[in-house]
Amino acid sequence: MRVRVVGAGVVGLTSALRLAQAGHEVDVVAATTGDGTTSSIAAALWYPYRAYPEADVTRWSATTYQVLCGLAADPSAGVLIRPGRELFRQPAPDPWWRDAVPELGRVAAGRLPAGYVDGYELSVPVVDMAMHLAWLLGRLEATGVAVRTGRLDSLAGAFEGVDAVVNCTGLGSRELVDDQSLTPVRGQVIVVAQVGLTEWLLDQNDPGRLLYVVPRSDTVLLGGTAEEGDEDLDIRPTTAADILRRCVELVPALDGARVIGHRVGLRPGRPAVRLETEFTDRGPVVHCYGHGGAGVTLSYGCAEDVAELVSELP
Template identity: 80%
Template sequence: MRVRVIGAGVVGLTSALRLAQAGHDVDVVAGKVGDSTTSALAAALWYPYRAYPEADVTRWSSLTYATLCGLAADPSTGVRLRLGRELFRSPAPDPWWRDAVPELGRPTDERLPAGYLDGYELTVPVVDMAVHLPWLLGRLTEAGVAVRGGQVDDLAGAFAGVDAVVNCTGLGARKLLGDGSLTPVRGQVVVVAQVGLSEWLLDQTDPGRLTYIVPRSDTVLLGGTADEGDEDLTVRPGTAAGILDRCAALVPALRGARVLRHRVGLRPGRPRVRLEAEVVERGPVVHCYGHGGAGVTLSYGCADEVAELVSGLS
């Protein structure tokens, strides 16, 4: 089939790649491409964060985990496996997504900072999006998939010259479809120069003032925030200072780290990921959006299902 994917974030690009690998004639159209996408701002630590429903998210996360682990063997993909810990100030049960990972340990007392009583310890993929998004674009070029910029204002117009459309517009589905169930969740992060860190850390004790430390090869991404309904994309100096203070309290080596840049993005929050086929007046559409803070974590698993749904239309 001739298929057009709308949206060039990680979900759109992985969907396009899986569709091309399934033998479809694919192109991608998006208002934002590459560094201007929300995906480019992601911490991209594999973690099923603010995505629902639990059973589907666990399945998609597991598939993505396996795919990313395979990609980690090739440094050009920007994927690396890293050990890390999520920290709790009181005893915590296993996470609802436990079945998505092969192993989940508990850190010893020596591995728990002062004030923390429990935690998870596991090795997960960490994706450097500055490397992985260009890698995906390169794979698409090799597969004959054209990616072009262009605003899509209605689904009917997206059908020009194709048999089916895949809607991976994220928060843009509010305007494209009038989906009022989508909620922007503002995330602000600070990127600093590497100070010799190799392990990630996460503390969600305060859901609105997250603390996460995600090392890459040359940088460390520090976060963060989760401000529901806040669409302000300007950097807030006070918020940045708070992020730096919280992260340095966990890892003193970060105090005084050279700040490289500040980034702000909007996660596409939704009560549940929308991944389904629909037939509209012009033809079939497969929707795949509303991944919350887990776009990277769900990407390849959802892309597999997108390809299955499209193949089922022919």
């Protein structure tokens, strides 16, 4: 089939790649690409965060985990496998997504920082999104998939010359398809130079005031916030100072780390990921959006389902 994917974040690009691999004639159109996407701002630590429903998210996450682990062997893909810990101030059960990973252990008491009483430890993919988005674009180019920029007023305008459309516009679907169940969840982060860290740390004890340290190859991403309904893309200096202070308290090695930049992105929050086919007057649309804070974590798994839905079209 001739298929047009709308959206060039990680969900759109992985969907386009999987469709091309399945033999379809694919192109991509997006308002922004690369550094202009929400995906480029993501901490991109594999973790099923603020995405639902649990059973599907676990399945999609497991697939993506396996794919990303395989890509870690390709230096150009920007994927590292990093050990890390999620820390709790109260005893915690195993996470609902436990079946998505092959191993998950408990943090020994001696490895719990002051103030924490429990924790998980596991090794997961960490993705440098600047590298990975470029890698995906390269793979698409190699398979004959054209990617162009262009803003659509409606999905109807995407049907010219194609049989089906795949909608991967994230928060943009609020306007593009009038989905008012989408809610922006503001995330502010800091990028600092590497100081020799190899272990990620995560603290979600305050849901709106997260704490995470995610080491990549040359940089470390520090976060963060989860401010529901907040669409302000400006850097807030007081928030940045608070993030840096809390991260340094947990990881003293970060004290004095050179700050490279500050970023803000809006996660596409939704009560459930929308991954389904809609038959419109212009033709079939496969929707794939509303991944919350887990776009990278769900991307390759959701791309498999997108390809399956397209294969089932009449």
